[in-house]
Amino acid sequence: MAKKTVSEFVIERVKEWGVSRVFGFPGDGIGELDGVLGVLDGKGDGLEYIRPTHEEICAFLATAHAKFTGEVGVCIATSSPGAFHLINGLYDAQMDNVPVVAIVGQQGLDALGTFTQQESNLELVFADVAAYVKTIVSPQQAQAVIDTAFRTARTRLQPTVIILPHDVQAMEAAEPSAAHWVSRSSSVPASTRIAPVREELEKAAAVINAGSKVTLLVGAGARGATDQVLELAHKTGAGIITALRGKDVVPSDIPFHTQQVGLLGSLPSLKQMQGCDTLIMLGTNYPYGEFMPATGQARAVQVDLKPEQLGVRYPTEVNLWGDVGATLDGLLPLLTQQSDLSWQQRIADQFTDWEREMRADAMVGFPDGANPRRVFFELNERLPENAIVTADAGTTADWYGHHIRLRRGMRGDLSGRLASMLAAMPYAVAAKFAYPERPVVCTIGDGAFQMLGMNELITVKKYQHKWPNRQFIVVVMHNDDLAQVSWEMRTEDGNPVWTGSQDVESVDYAGYTELLGFKGIRLKSDDDAGEAWDAAFRHQGVTLIDAYVTRNAPPLPAKITKEYRNNTLKALVKGDPLRVGAIVDSAEALGAEALQRAKNVLHLGGADEGQRE
Template identity: 85%
Template sequence: MAKTVSEFIIDRVREWGVSRVFGYPGDGIGAFDGVLGELDVKGEGLEYIRPTHEEIAAFMATAHAKFTGEVGVCVATSSPGAFHLINGLYDAQMDNVPVVAIVGQQGLDALGTFTQQESNLERVFADVACYVTTIVSPEQAQAVVDTAFRTAQARLQPAVIVLPHDVQAMDAAEPGAAHWVSRSSSAPASTRIVPAPEALEAAASVINAGSKVTLLVGAGARGATDQVLELARRTGAGIVTALRGKDVVPSDVPFHTQQLGLLGTMPSLTQMKECDTLVLLGTNYPYGEFLPATGQCRAVQVDLKPEQLGVRYPTEANLWGDVGATLDALLPLIAQKSDLGWQRDVAEAFQGWEREMRAEAMVSFPDGVNPRRVFFELNERLPENAIVTADAGTTADWYAHHVRLRRGMRGDLSGRLASMLAAMPYALAAKFAYPDRPVICTIGDGAFQMLGMNELITLKKYQERWPNKQFIIAVMHNDDLAQVSWEQRTQDADPVWRGSQDVESIDYAGYAELLGFRGVRLRHDDEAADAWEQAFRHDGVTLIDAYVTRNAPPLPPKISKEYRNNTLKALAGRDPLRVGAVVDSAEAIGAEALQRAKNVLHLGGDDAGQRE
């Protein structure tokens, strides 16, 4: 039996299948960290990964959960360290992944007495966590740890264990058959939930009646790729993926038209406009303006989160269940369609869109590298089993528009929270989880300056552990918070305010070289292919410093009247970058229009793949 509460907790965490934790030390969690260190020396504990900041640790735990399907675990000290975890834990909450945070606290006698670094952590974490409890006695530790892990797994949410400093060092105790004492289990609850037969039959009736079926697939369908493709085969459906579901459906499926919305494709939007049946699979896609009009189509939703059923579109059948298990039960009820014309049209339209994306990537701008070209050339060279992370902002636009993930590849980002700087800790967590696979982090310079640059130090510390040391960071170096700049124009009709938007220019490649990594400076479009080839030839860390234009417009598939009018108003006023923004926008739209004309000639008629 474990000697102390800390030893017991570490043993119990291992029983829950955890082998790695991401943490940052401090006196509030000192006794627990001390035991972690002792067991690590003996090879009997948990692998402890220490990045440069607690926020990074929380994002790494979230990313670990996303990439592996396991519970991610992060550890931090009391008040300040615990507070730093919150952003990463909200990422877990909003993207529905299980994470357990273990945070220190001052001794029991200090609670409520306003001593240094003593705060009400249960209240602090009450909104972000599905379960948060302070362990106040050795007998209670078992039930709290088990409940935190079981609840995080079952509800796909973060949970928090608060561990006072004195309790950490107390003698462990086996819970007995006593009043108020819980003897708990470390067995997880099964989440392979299947809806009732009558609910499945109701959903099948809706789907079978449709002639233009579209599947909107999210990250909640991960692990059910084959079932999703079989449903599409039987129904003649087109497939649209939410951004976090990008890697759920292989990119070489011809009727997979990639994403929807501002960073989506026109064929995906066309599907939403014209489908008569919509099936939402493991997605909480939040942008209702891109979904079908009310009354246009019948809809079915499958999701393991019951509170998210029927909240985005007026669905007729809501199936509470795991997507894979539910489709296994649903598929025998689905009739085989003989007319696959809708699916063929979707595939043909997407071919036209891909030609348009290539044309936009080949545009040369006068004021810097085309960021689309950087991502296009990456996509052309993605090795098998690659893992790609993207940051929030225009990086996510280029990732969505140009990166195509084949079966076996993975990609992810901070989804509903859309937090800046997540790409770097995500990439690091992916490398720890899959040390034999190449990892590519794509990130903007603003996000990289937040905390991303610090994590090159973490890379330096741990790179020798990995059999495949290939880790590539591509920094979109435009000295601008570009997404916000464009949002100011397109959403609010405001000119760019350089006092808030400018990012101080830094030699990112030089910083990487200072740490012993390879730096590649990409200053011209025709250097993009070679930059990636250099990186993929190098068995080590490479930073590509891509000097891209700050004015490349992240064009949506359909330019709305509001988008157009707001942009024109902003650029007609005192926008200090208006000349460059107008020139680069004209170049991009011109290339798009020319390719659209070619597509129409190629297809002998209207091409539904083209931007409106």
């Protein structure tokens, strides 16, 4: 019987931790492990090996896989250059509290510290991004290192890194002995369904029961607790705001769910924050303090599995360290039923008016390209049940926040706190691998698509035969501009756009798609938007919609502050090369909103006057 190598043991142990899919890119530094993965993948023994076009994509795929499935994501890369490429995706996992294990190659043990080719201090390199990073230096140590990496990733919701020297990979595996300095570890995960003690729950209940205008701020950390969150809202008469990554935690058809708050949020969400007397934060690390209640305005309770993130965003009165679902199971029986639902009804009425404004914004015509909001509005009108939608961190995140409404069973996600530009495509690909029977839509800007998105259509071409439902749709917002940064230059810094840095070279994205054998659709006017989406959803395959949209559509916040207005004016006065288009398109957008808001107030029973200047 052939002897088992350390690499074979590593793969077996990874499977014991419940991993079904790994994302890797080969190289001689991880060659032995690559070989084992190749054999296993060919046998179809339950561990699927996906090889995209770049190591950075491997890490984003692993992060997205963990987000969409709840499993630990696993990515694999070779020594120095391959390992370095993982870092961006691992920071995405770190900042969004996602369990990912990276397995990276290293030169042989005798080469460490001798300045040989591709030998670097990987433990030092990964020390900031990883909650645990360790080099396996002997067969008997392998078990404990692997188990600790997976257990740490799961319980601390963070990335960890296993470094595997080339010569150790090929060594004969050894069962850990009952000896001094040798650890015999367990591959049994620890439960994270923890809840605070009753005394702490009673403190929280006292705060909540005293409130009459309660708002829930719900993040991705509340995923799996949708029913408890809704029961909490019904019991307290609360309105609900979701953080952007928590958008799919609360169904969009809940009338008092006002979607997001902040630069890409809604006016009713902002009014909730300005008017609530009690704030309950559930599984969120929402970072924008200027959109939170004023200090002293609201009593606050926070629930989170990450204890270091309790009480850092707002002066909370009670901090509950625990899983959101388990904590609410204990808290709900302690709450009294709110009989006055006027606060909740007011919120629902305001959001009805806001949705009319969003429709009005989407119907604005611009002289220099299609309205990007129209593209997202028409997508939302046609989203099929169980659809999954991803977005990048540019202006597509604004349109995603303003116009996409995820009903129960739908999923959506993006790079959150890191806000990495290129995540939309690997997120969509990971979602399709995780749920091959479901339609997936990737919304992405042309700048992000040129980063690594175009490459990943090659990955889609390579693996689409594995998907029983091959419907995979990409919409590229083709405006030849890094639009989010362009608007930030104006609104945050008062500087005109510098086209030398902001222009994106125009590419026939639909034509590129057709070269790969996929369906390409060119969307060049607002009137094309509905039919483009209809054609895409009729096609049972891969489709790319090349949406030629204006670069000047303003991503308007719910409330335009004096600073926002003055900085924009400064930028235009200084000689912004796009000032004519920016002025015309902004005026069109603001005019449409003002008209709709007036209709809401005067004719449709609007709940409040507007707040945009």
